[in-house]
Amino acid sequence: MSSGPVFLGLDLGGTNVKAGVVSDSGEVLSSASVPTSGSHGPDYGVQQIATAGRLAVEQAGLRVSQIAAVGLATPGTMDIPSGMLLDPTNLPGWQNYPIRQRVSEVLGLPTVLQNDANAAAYGEYWAGQARHVRSLAFYTLGTGLGGGLIVDDHIIEGEHSHGAELGHVILEMQNGRLCNTGQYGTAEAYVSATALLKSFREHLNAGTPTSVRQRLQSGEELSPKLIADEAEAGDQLALELILDMARYLGVTITTAVHVIDPAMVLLGGAMTFGRDETRVGRTFLERVREEFRRRSFPVLAEKTVITWASLGSNAGFIGAAGCARRALNLRRIP
Amino acid sequence: MSSGPVFLGLDLGGTNVKAGVVSDSGEVLSSASVPTSGSHGPDYGVQQIATAGRLAVEQAGLRVSQIAAVGLATPGTMDIPSGMLLDPTNLPGWQNYPIRQRVSEVLGLPTVLQNDANAAAYGEYWAGQARHVRSLAFYTLGTGLGGGLIVDDHIIEGEHSHGAELGHVILEMQNGRLCNTGQYGTAEAYVSATALLKSFREHLNAGTPTSVRQRLQSGEELSPKLIADEAEAGDQLALELILDMARYLGVTITTAVHVIDPAMVLLGGAMTFGRDETRVGRTFLERVREEFRRRSFPVLAEKTVITWASLGSNAGFIGAAGCARRALNLRRIP
Numbered sequence: 001m002s003s004g005p006v007f008l009g010l011d012l013g014g015t016n017v018k019a020g021v022v023s024d025s026g027e028v029l030s031s032a033s034v035p036t037s038g039s040h041g042p043d044y045g046v047q048q049i050a051t052a053g054r055l056a057v058e059q060a061g062l063r064v065s066q067i068a069a070v071g072l073a074t075p076g077t078m079d080i081p082s083g084m085l086l087d088p089t090n091l092p093g094w095q096n097y098p099i100r101q102r103v104s105e106v107l108g109l110p111t112v113l114q115n116d117a118n119a120a121a122y123g124e125y126w127a128g129q130a131r132h133v134r135s136l137a138f139y140t141l142g143t144g145l146g147g148g149l150i151v152d153d154h155i156i157e158g159e160h161s162h163g164a165e166l167g168h169v170i171l172e173m174q175n176g177r178l179c180n181t182g183q184y185g186t187a188e189a190y191v192s193a194t195a196l197l198k199s200f201r202e203h204l205n206a207g208t209p210t211s212v213r214q215r216l217q218s219g220e221e222l223s224p225k226l227i228a229d230e231a232e233a234g235d236q237l238a239l240e241l242i243l244d245m246a247r248y249l250g251v252t253i254t255t256a257v258h259v260i261d262p263a264m265v266l267l268g269g270a271m272t273f274g275r276d277e278t279r280v281g282r283t284f285l286e287r288v289r290e291e292f293r294r295r296s297f298p299v300l301a302e303k304t305v306i307t308w309a310s311l312g313s314n315a316g317f318i319g320a321a322g323c324a325r326r327a328l329n330l331r332r333i334p
Numbered sequence: 335m336s337s338g339p340v341f342l343g344l345d346l347g348g349t350n351v352k353a354g355v356v357s358d359s360g361e362v363l364s365s366a367s368v369p370t371s372g373s374h375g376p377d378y379g380v381q382q383i384a385t386a387g388r389l390a391v392e393q394a395g396l397r398v399s400q401i402a403a404v405g406l407a408t409p410g411t412m413d414i415p416s417g418m419l420l421d422p423t424n425l426p427g428w429q430n431y432p433i434r435q436r437v438s439e440v441l442g443l444p445t446v447l448q449n450d451a452n453a454a455a456y457g458e459y460w461a462g463q464a465r466h467v468r469s470l471a472f473y474t475l476g477t478g479l480g481g482g483l484i485v486d487d488h489i490i491e492g493e494h495s496h497g498a499e500l501g502h503v504i505l506e507m508q509n510g511r512l513c514n515t516g517q518y519g520t521a522e523a524y525v526s527a528t529a530l531l532k533s534f535r536e537h538l539n540a541g542t543p544t545s546v547r548q549r550l551q552s553g554e555e556l557s558p559k560l561i562a563d564e565a566e567a568g569d570q571l572a573l574e575l576i577l578d579m580a581r582y583l584g585v586t587i588t589t590a591v592h593v594i595d596p597a598m599v600l601l602g603g604a605m606t607f608g609r610d611e612t613r614v615g616r617t618f619l620e621r622v623r624e625e626f627r628r629r630s631f632p633v634l635a636e637k638t639v640i641t642w643a644s645l646g647s648n649a650g651f652i653g654a655a656g657c658a659r660r661a662l663n664l665r666r667i668p
Contacts, residue, residue, distance in 0.1 A: 077633070086633075135493050149593070154488060158595025159469050160633050168592040170629065171507045173585050183629055251507050258502040259483070259593045261492025295504065295517055299411070299420075299494050 005068035005328075006060070008053050009321030010103070011116060012036070012045070012074045014090045019052035020314065021060040021067070022321035026127025028314060030060035041093045042085075042102070050106040069328060070111040071320030072103050073119035080161040083113040112327045116316050118155050118164060120309075121148020122326075123319025124266055129310035133263035137256050138309065139166060139249070140269035144180065145188040149260060155323070156260075167191070169255045171248060190248035193224045193271050199241050200227060210237040228273045231280045239280065242273060246284045250291020257292070257300055268309030275308045339402035339662070340394070342387050343655030344437070345450060346370070346379070346408045348424045353386035354648065355394040355401070356655035360461025362648060364394035375427045376419075376436070384440040403662060404445040405654030406437050407453035414495040417447040446661045450650050452489050452498060454643075455482020456660075457653025458600055463644035467597035471590050472643065473500060473583070474603035478514065479522040483594060489657070490594075501525070503589045505582060524582035527558045527605050533575050534561060544571040562607045565614045573614065576607060580618045584625025591626070591634055602643030609642045 004024035011018045013036075020031035032055035036048040049072070057064050076088020083100025085091070104111035114122070121138035130136040130150070140146040147166025149156035156163040167188035170176065176185015180194060189195055200222060204213065212222070212230045220226060231238035253265055267285070274281040285308070293301040311318055338358030345352040347370075354365035366389035370382040383406070391398050410422020417434025419425065438445035448456070455472035464470040464484070474480040481500025483490035490497040501522035504510065510519015514528060523529055534556060538547065546556070546564045554560060565572035587599055601619070608615040619642065627635040645652055 133493075151485075151490060152488065154486065156485060156594060159467075159597040160595055160637055162592070162595040162631055162634055165592040165595070165631070168631070169503065169589040170585055171504065173505045173582070181631070248507070251504055255503040255589060256593055258496070258499040259590055260490060261494055261496040261499070263493040297496055297499070297502070297515070300496055303494055 005325070006062065006066065007321035007324045008057060008067045008070045008107075008109070009317030009319070009324070010049055010053055010070065010072045011119065011316030011320055012049060012072065013116075014075070017049050017052045018313065018317050019056035020317040020321065021056050021062065022127075022318055024325065026131070026318065026322065028318060030056045031314065031317065032056040032059060042091075042097045042099065045091070045094070046099070046102045046106055049103055053107055064107060064109065067109055069324035070103065070107060070109045071114060071119065071322065071324035072100060072111055073114050073116040073316045073320040074099060075116050078113065078115060078161050080113055080115065080157050083111075110324075110327075112323050114155070114320060114323045115148075115157070115161065117146035118148040118157065119319035119323060120268060120311075120315035121150055121164070121319065122155055122322045123311050123315040123317075124268070124309050125150040125153075126322035127311070127318055128315060129266055129307065130264050133305075135260070135262040135264070137166065137253070137260060137262045137265045139253075139265070139267050141191065141193075141267060141271040142269040143193050145192045145252075146269070147256070149262070151260065151262070153326070166252070166256050169252055171251055187248065187252040191245050191252060196224055196227065196241060196245060196271075197222055199244070200238075203237055203241070208237050211235040212238060224271045224273075228278070228280050232274070232278050239283075242280060242284055243287050246287035247291045250288045251295060253288065253292050253306065254295040257296055257304055261300065263305065265304060265306040266309040267307070268311070268315060270313075272308060339659070340396065340400065341655035341658045342391060342401045342404045342441075342443070343651035343653070343658070344383055344387055344404065344406045345453065345650030345654055346383060346406070347450075348409070351383050351386045352647065352651050353390035354651040354655065355390050355396065356461075356652055358659065360465075360652065360656065362652060364390045365648065365651065366390040366393060376425075376431045376433065379425070379428070380433070380436045380440055383437055387441055398441060398443065401443055403658035404437065404441060404443045405448060405453065405656065405658035406434060406445055407448050407450040407650045407654040408433060409450050412447065412449060412495050414447055414449065414491050417445075444658075444661075446657050448489070448654060448657045449482075449491070449495065451480035452482040452491065453653035453657060454602060454645075454649035455484055455498070455653065456489055456656050457645050457649040457651075458602070458643050459484040460656035461645070461652055462649060463600055463641065464598050467639075469594070469596040469598070471500065471587070471594060471596045471599045473587075473599070473601050475525065475601060475605040476603040477527050479526045479586075480603070481590070483596070485594065485596070487660070500586070500590050503586055505585055521582065521586040525579050525586060530558055530561065530575060530579060530605075531556055533578070534572075537571055537575070542571050545569040546572060558605045558607075562612070562614050566608070566612050573617075576614060576618055577621050580621035581625045584622045585629060587622065587626050587640065588629040591630055591638055595634065597639065599638060599640040600643040601641070602645070602649060604647075606642060
């Protein structure tokens with residue numbers, strides 16, 4: 001185990017909270033996951049968060065008092081500086097909840113709050129795929145399309161804690177698809193599990209031939225994983241819709257890169273189609289890059305690196321721990 | 335005159351170079367403008383730049399040796415850290431030119447290079463309309479659509495000196511208009527003098543009734559100013575095309591705000607339609623705000639300030655001076 005202070009990272013999701021103890025150099029010393037349910041309300045939720053944290057600390061062979069600081073990553077709208085959840089869609093009953101203060105009280109440790117996608121981005125920047133570059137745009141592909149931006153060790157949190165809503169750039173100003181948030185033509189309406197399933201269902205209803213139909217008839221549920229599997233096995237429609245999404249993501253990235261010009265763009269999250277392990281994953285990434293190259297300034301087309309994130313579902317708690325470390329004014333080791 | 339160090343700002347444009355001596359608190363102590371011509375090549379250009387600089391210093395009642403540092407703002411593709419112009423479109427013959435070093439040699443002063451739109455943004459942030467906020471997105475409306483981003487006193491220069499190309503976010507992914515840069519559907523293809531004149535000519539050719547036609551027949555040349563004047567005088571087509579542009583600009587801003595979430599968005603540059611002095615200017619700004627509010631997240635729709643920049647054509651040299659000051663590690667006075 002490396003010397004120096006250690007940090008506790010907590011990543012609150014819709015169904016569980018992940019916790020991990022992380023060293024000063026970004027090494028994961030332990031991790032734990034505890035199921036949680038937003039519907040039991042915030043006070044119960046905070047207990048579950050603390051339980052996950054204590055479990056991780058114990059598994060690292062440490063006492064809570066040996067943790068230098070805690071980083072907490074959560075979804076939903078929030079005010080990062082004051083540590084308040086404002087109106088988190090997936091956590092009913094948590095409106096205007098001082099979550100940072102409550103977690104800090106229960107664990108008895110200084111705690112910082114961060115948006116979950118920002119935290120995952122910082123994880124990749126501090127200890128993952130982007131650890132050797134100066135700036136990063138990070139996309140998390142899941143139910144929605146989240147994002148995080150890091151520039152020179154600075155998290156772009158935004159004036160109203162709405163920085164790096166990278167899934168809410170507008171791709172189609174006219175006749176754009178409707179997004180969950182009520183906006184039209186945003187990236188998330190084209191690039192997300194929600195969007196993929198919606199498009200696929202439209203094709204199923206229209207009678208487009210696809211091997212997916214048989215699997216649904218045998219009782220399976222439509223999911224990005226099922227669609228990706230059938231694409232890998234040769235289904236034309238499945239592959240087409242996945243590559244359509246890649247093309248939209250390429251445009252989404254072009255727009256963000258023209259705003260920020262980061263050294264690296266990373267794709268993470270649950271919906272990454274097997275990444276380099278599958279033909280579909282590789283083709284998806286290549287199509288994203290092609291669309292980006294076709295649309296961006298020449299120097300960016302040539303030099304901007306677009307690739308997979310490397311920390312998987314640990315990125316959130318690692319990054320949260322990194323944010324705690326950063327709050328103590330420790331910068332990334334160059 | 336305020337005490338403390340003073341700085342020389344230089345702003346190289348297509349037809350002239352503006353220079354000004356600026357105090358430590360962002361006050362303009364003198365300014366000068368010298369015509370220049372990119373077509374005479376860089377060595378002549380550097381002499382003109384130095385002449386403008388010396389004139390400004392003299393007018394401030396100072397000697398060149400009393401200047402702490404020089405900031406130079408230029409258009410075109412560049413490598414900011416190394417101070418090189420790479421391939422500036424409007425400056426033929428200036429390819430791969432070490433402009434920072436040459437200006438520094440000729441004036442005998444430490445010099446920093448900055449992109450002109452970034453410099454103007456920093457001017458507004460340091461000493462203009464945005465001087466009391468923490469973050470800014472700045473648009474310069476002219477022949478093209480330029481941009482600059484400042485977050486916590488940090489200029490978003492980008493990894494490849496392509497940060498804040500705010501005019502190159504994509505508004506229309508399919509069937510987008512062609513932009514000067516060869517990209518399709520970018521903001522600049524809809525929001526720029528070039529775009530406005532192109533649309534207007536299409537309407538003239540199609541025979542759409544407009545009072546502009548008479549002015550052209552009496553020998554005047556089509557310009558954004560002429561179109562704005564006729565709109566102010568009641569011409570329907572002129573007003574419609576200007577407000578169309580406002581709508582596109584509102585979408586452009588929504589996308590950038592969802593990436594960065596700045597406290598303030600400022601509109602500057604030569605094509606601002608008389609700003610609050612005219613009905614057209616006021617209606618333009620109101621239409622931009624409406625479109626932004628309609629498309630952005632509720633908290634941003636409510637809180638993000640969109641208004642006119644305040645430094646006019648001085649923003650470039652003031653900001654360049656501010657960049658010189660910043661290079662000495664002097665932050666904006668809080």
